[in-house]
Amino acid sequence: MYRHYVIIYPPAKIAVTLVPKSGTNTVREIFSYLNDGADPASRSISYQQATDEHFRGGKPVFLLLPNRDNMLHLHQKLGDEWRWLSVVREPLSRSISAWRNKINQLVKVQSPKIHAASKLKILTKGPKMWRDRDATLRILCEWISFEEFMERLEMFDINSNAHFARQCDLLAIDDISYDDLIPLEHVSTRFLDALETYGVRMPSRQGRQIPRKNTGIDVTPEITRRAK
Numbered sequence: 001m002y003r004h005y006v007i008i009y010p011p012a013k014i015a016v017t018l019v020p021k022s023g024t025n026t027v028r029e030i031f032s033y034l035n036d037g038a039d040p041a042s043r044s045i046s047y048q049q050a051t052d053e054h055f056r057g058g059k060p061v062f063l064l065l066p067n068r069d070n071m072l073h074l075h076q077k078l079g080d081e082w083r084w085l086s087v088v089r090e091p092l093s094r095s096i097s098a099w100r101n102k103i104n105q106l107v108k109v110q111s112p113k114i115h116a117a118s119k120l121k122i123l124t125k126g127p128k129m130w131r132d133r134d135a136t137l138r139i140l141c142e143w144i145s146f147e148e149f150m151e152r153l154e155m156f157d158i159n160s161n162a163h164f165a166r167q168c169d170l171l172a173i174d175d176i177s178y179d180d181l182i183p184l185e186h187v188s189t190r191f192l193d194a195l196e197t198y199g200v201r202m203p204s205r206q207g208r209q210i211p212r213k214n215t216g217i218d219v220t221p222e223i224t225r226r227a228k
Contacts, residue, residue, distance in 0.1 A: 001066075001067060001159060001160065002159060002160065002161055002162035002165050002170075003064055003065060003066055003067075003162065004017065004064075004065040004066075004067070004068070004070065004071050004162075004170065004172070005017070005018040005020075005024070005062070005063070005064060005065070005162075006018065006062075006063045006065060006071070006074065007027070007028070007031055007040055007060050007061065007062050007063070008054075008055065008060070008061050008063060008078075008082075009031070009034065009059075009060045009061075009200070010054075010055055010056055010057055010058070010061075011058055011200075012083075012195070012198045012199050012200045013078075013081055013082045013083060013198075014082065014083050014085065014195070014198055014200070015074070015075075015078060015082050015083070015084050015085070016031075016084075016085045016086060017071075017084065017085075017086040017170070017171055017172075017176075017178075018086070018087075019086060019087065019088060019089070019167050019170050019171065020162045020163045020170075021089065021094045021097045021098055021101075021102075021163055022086075022087050022088055022089040022094060022167065022184055023087040023089070023184045023187045024087075026087075026187050026188065026191075027087060027187070027191065028040060028041055028062075030191065030192070030195075030202070031060040033202060034059065034060055034200070034202075035059050035060050036059075040059075040060040040061065040062040041062045043062065044062040044063070044064050045061065045062065045063060045064065046063075046064050046066075047063050047064060047065045047066070047070050047073075047074060048066075048070075050063060055077075055078075068169075068172055071172045071175075071176065072172065072175055072176070075172075075175070075176050083179040083180075083198060084176055084177070084178045084179055085178065085179060085180045085181075085182065085191070085194055086171055086178060086180075086181055086182070087181075087182050087183075087184055087187050087191065088167055088171075088181050088182070088183060088184065089167070089183070089184040090183075090184075091167070093184075094167070095146075095149075095150065095153075096146060098163050098164060099141065099146050099149045099150075100137065100141060101137060102161075102163045102164070103137060103140045103141060103144065103149060104118075104136050104137055104140055105161060105163065106149070106152060106153070106156060106161075106164070107140055107144065107152075109156070109160075110152055110155070110156060114140070114143065114144075115136075115140075118136050118139045118140055118143070119136065121139055122135050122136065122139070179194075180194050182194065
């Protein structure tokens, strides 16, 4: 079962649920400016180990929550004064990102022989390929099309990996009322707007716009249906 990830910022009473493949690195980077330049995830803490001081301090706190019950307990603990935010992504775009960047995690579970074959191919290519961290991903994407990836996902326990789980489940949207759900393409503007609305002072925004990528994939209606 996947874990939930929430960054809390006590000075402004803000809680941000992180959805893998939906701008989590950008959100962490933004909060690093409120954490003396350090990524809050570098000092993550299990929710069970969090103390009252973590909820009263002046820095962002990266919480690891093992299950949905912990999410709901956190929501109840923080109370109505806290605001909940998150960044969400169009499901098809998120699925394409998962195919390009996390296909190895799916294939390793579903098809160990194919995964092993990709590693063997890398070994035969020499030291330059060995140092390429993305080599396995590229090989698997050549062997397994996005359409086949989506077919495989339908046979995969998506609740075993947060990168493949549904956004509504990761957000616990049925039980937590969010003050703002920000589309990924607007994270560098609307997310900062939201923080400033809640009294958080941020550095200059210059150069922080995020270009929208062209997927380069011929998307059929069937693929779109599977992504949802």
